[in-house]
Amino acid sequence: MKILLIAAIGILPLASIQAGDWRGYVEFEGTAFFEDAAFPGQSNSDLSIAMEPEYIKEWNRGNDIFTFKPFYRIDQRDNNRTHGDLRELSWIHAANDWEVLAGVGKVFWGVTESVHLVDIINQTDLVESFDGEEKLGQPMIDLSLIRDWGVVDLFVLPGFRERTFPSKDGRPRFAIPIDTDNPIYESAAEQHHIDLAARWSHSIGEWDIGLSYFYGTTREPRFVILPSAIDPVTGAVSETNPLYEIINQTSIDLQAIYGSWLWKLEAFTRGGQGDRFTSAAGGFEYTFVGVRESAIDIGVIAEYLYDGRDDEIGSIEIRPGTAFSTSPFQNDLVLGTRITLNDSQSTELLLVAVLDLEGNGQTYTLEASRRIGNNWILALEGNGFSNISENTSLVSFRKDSNIRLKLTRYF
Amino acid sequence: MHPVKILPAILLCLLPVGVQAETAEEKGLAIAVEADQRDTGFVDYTNNVQMILRNKQGQESTRVIRSKTLEVDGDGDKSQTIFDEPRDVKGTALLSFTHKEGPDDQWLYLPALKRVKRIASDNKSGPFMGSEFAYEDISSQEIEKYTYKFLRDDTFDGLDVFVFERYPVDKKSGYTRQIIWMDKEHYNERKIEFYDRKNTLLKTLLFNDYHQYLDKFWRAHDMYMENHLTGKSTKLIQSGYEFNTGLTDRDFDKNSLKRAR
Numbered sequence: 001m002k003i004l005l006i007a008a009i010g011i012l013p014l015a016s017i018q019a020g021d022w023r024g025y026v027e028f029e030g031t032a033f034f035e036d037a038a039f040p041g042q043s044n045s046d047l048s049i050a051m052e053p054e055y056i057k058e059w060n061r062g063n064d065i066f067t068f069k070p071f072y073r074i075d076q077r078d079n080n081r082t083h084g085d086l087r088e089l090s091w092i093h094a095a096n097d098w099e100v101l102a103g104v105g106k107v108f109w110g111v112t113e114s115v116h117l118v119d120i121i122n123q124t125d126l127v128e129s130f131d132g133e134e135k136l137g138q139p140m141i142d143l144s145l146i147r148d149w150g151v152v153d154l155f156v157l158p159g160f161r162e163r164t165f166p167s168k169d170g171r172p173r174f175a176i177p178i179d180t181d182n183p184i185y186e187s188a189a190e191q192h193h194i195d196l197a198a199r200w201s202h203s204i205g206e207w208d209i210g211l212s213y214f215y216g217t218t219r220e221p222r223f224v225i226l227p228s229a230i231d232p233v234t235g236a237v238s239e240t241n242p243l244y245e246i247i248n249q250t251s252i253d254l255q256a257i258y259g260s261w262l263w264k265l266e267a268f269t270r271g272g273q274g275d276r277f278t279s280a281a282g283g284f285e286y287t288f289v290g291v292r293e294s295a296i297d298i299g300v301i302a303e304y305l306y307d308g309r310d311d312e313i314g315s316i317e318i319r320p321g322t323a324f325s326t327s328p329f330q331n332d333l334v335l336g337t338r339i340t341l342n343d344s345q346s347t348e349l350l351l352v353a354v355l356d357l358e359g360n361g362q363t364y365t366l367e368a369s370r371r372i373g374n375n376w377i378l379a380l381e382g383n384g385f386s387n388i389s390e391n392t393s394l395v396s397f398r399k400d401s402n403i404r405l406k407l408t409r410y411f
Numbered sequence: 412m413h414p415v416k417i418l419p420a421i422l423l424c425l426l427p428v429g430v431q432a433e434t435a436e437e438k439g440l441a442i443a444v445e446a447d448q449r450d451t452g453f454v455d456y457t458n459n460v461q462m463i464l465r466n467k468q469g470q471e472s473t474r475v476i477r478s479k480t481l482e483v484d485g486d487g488d489k490s491q492t493i494f495d496e497p498r499d500v501k502g503t504a505l506l507s508f509t510h511k512e513g514p515d516d517q518w519l520y521l522p523a524l525k526r527v528k529r530i531a532s533d534n535k536s537g538p539f540m541g542s543e544f545a546y547e548d549i550s551s552q553e554i555e556k557y558t559y560k561f562l563r564d565d566t567f568d569g570l571d572v573f574v575f576e577r578y579p580v581d582k583k584s585g586y587t588r589q590i591i592w593m594d595k596e597h598y599n600e601r602k603i604e605f606y607d608r609k610n611t612l613l614k615t616l617l618f619n620d621y622h623q624y625l626d627k628f629w630r631a632h633d634m635y636m637e638n639h640l641t642g643k644s645t646k647l648i649q650s651g652y653e654f655n656t657g658l659t660d661r662d663f664d665k666n667s668l669k670r671a672r
Contacts, residue, residue: 056672108525260533289533344464344541377499410498
């Protein structure tokens with residue numbers, strides 16, 4: 001990682017021959033919870049401010065790009081959420097039939113709306129948002145080979161990023177506090193294990209297809225409870241430690257477009273975390289374009305989620321040393337709607353419900369946003385939890401239905 | 412020969428030479444083909460676009476985009492559009508492959524997520540960036556996307572013009588028909604009226620400030636679209652045209668979309 005940073009910084013003087021371009025945002029955020037907190041230390045409201053400036057310098061007719069994008073957040077309640085990250089510090093060079101990205105960057109794989117199963121290159125910055133869509137910068141060399149029969153990406157990923165988790169004061173958080181200072185690695189190289197990945201992707205007519213392979217430290221840890229974390233008298237569990245195992249994962253992502261229909265599928269098979277298992281998500285988004293002769297588009301989303309893991313906390317008995325997962329979507333139906341007004345303020349609304357088909361409860365998410373003036377975005381986000389049973393990891397969040405207002409100034 | 416069939420033959424002979432074989436449909440198509448011919452061979456160009464959106468109350472908001480276009484032999488053009496303003500969508504990029512037949516292909520790149528999203532092509536009647544221009548108004552106008560009918564010769568702003576109608580082939584179009592005023596000297600569009608699915612006049616587009624590039628290709632630097640139903644309007648100002656810049660297919664693939672800044 002250090003070599004990459006030095007290499008990327010070495011590009012800086014080259015890049016700064018001509019002034020580049022600054023952009024970014026400052027975001028003000030307030031969160032309110034509908035119910036009293038489930039755990040001591042948690043509060044019923046939270047204020048936060050974040051900023052993410054970005055410096056971009058292009059040269060060689062845009063075939064060389066230097067990007068520097070730091071991020072920092074200050075949170076009123078959660079020390080773990082007060083954090084910074086180097087989102088990007090990279091050099092991209094594009095040639096006729098290949099490209100390379102060296103440095104810290106971000107890569108997205110996948111097609112589905114409700115979960116991002118195959119997206120594995122970057123670690124989730126979980127303190128940022130409950131949906132896991134925010135990512136930490138990942139040191140990488142990504143070589144893209146561009147061929148008539150598709151694009152092959154070869155990744156070398158030196159330097160592992162640990163997942164961020166809310167602290168004891170954070171909300172929502174898991175019932176058992178997570179000891180993020182003492183993760184347990186399977187590899188003796190710990191976070192210095194060099195991970196590898198390869199991907200082939202191609203567009204053929206109405207189809208977009210991706211096949212990927214990953215070997216290295218899992219981005220999604222299991223957890224273990226060490227004997228020392230159990231009170232010998234009461235049996236109470238004080239904390240749990242993330243367990244980062246070495247996995248190999250093969251995945252497919254597929255999308256087909258037919259008129260107003262978008263058909264989507266993501267699936268992977270993963271070995272290395274107990275028994276090999278499969279996880280899949282598939283469904284469609286249908287868009288009613290210009291409803292009733294207006295400019296408004298209404299999309300209908302339906303996805304089915306499957307997960308073959310059988311070690312979810314809540315569903316198994318936890319003993320000292322037992323590894324368990326927190327993945328809640330074994331057999332779930334997703335129903336949602338996306339409303340796009342297509343007005344000059346870019347007003348949008350997305351409402352998604354995840355229904356556990358085994359009766360373990362429902363979760364709801366709301367995302368709505370609207371531009372104010374030329375440079376501000378006002379956004380409303382919500383998470384709802386209802387009828388959450390004891391048999392799912394979501395039980396930790398049963399009191400955490402919340403609404404969040406974000407005001408963002410772009411510059 | 413029956414007398415009934417002789418009559419049209421006699422009538423045809425009375426018409427001026429050279430026109431007698433041409434129906435209004437054929438003449439409309441011939442004008443569209445000639446206009447297309449005159450704009451063939453530009454290879455590629457880049458330009459900058461500013462859109463000023465104005466609502467009924469007169470409030471304005473601005474869009475700034477950069478655009479690249481590549482001519483494709485035997486098919487519709489490829490284009491890549493990068494958004495600069497509003498600032499919240501800065502770096503968002505749209506890749507479009509227009510096709511002479513069948514739906515166009517479109518991908519949208521969302522820089523915050525680093526995600527390339529395929530867009531349903533049925534959205535062609537939808538507004539582009541909240542403006543009064545629909546996607547189908549700004550995408551490359553291939554001959555095969557319409558059928559045609561010549562209406563009349565006329566004058567417009569002191570210019571001799573053809574006036575003809577065109578009818579979208581695609582049922583997903585937001586229009587039943589468009590009436591076009593095109594000058595006879597350069598085959599440049601001067602005015603288009605757009606009729607919605609109920610065949611009422613929805614929008615009027617005026618073209619101004621034409622400039623010629625490479626001694627051949629004309630581009631309007633000023634376009635003004637007015638929506639008669641909502642009272643909103645969009646002024647589209649184009650500048651910085653550069654032709655033959657050496658763009659290739661590689662500048663219009665999904666990897667190039669991820670490099671858009």
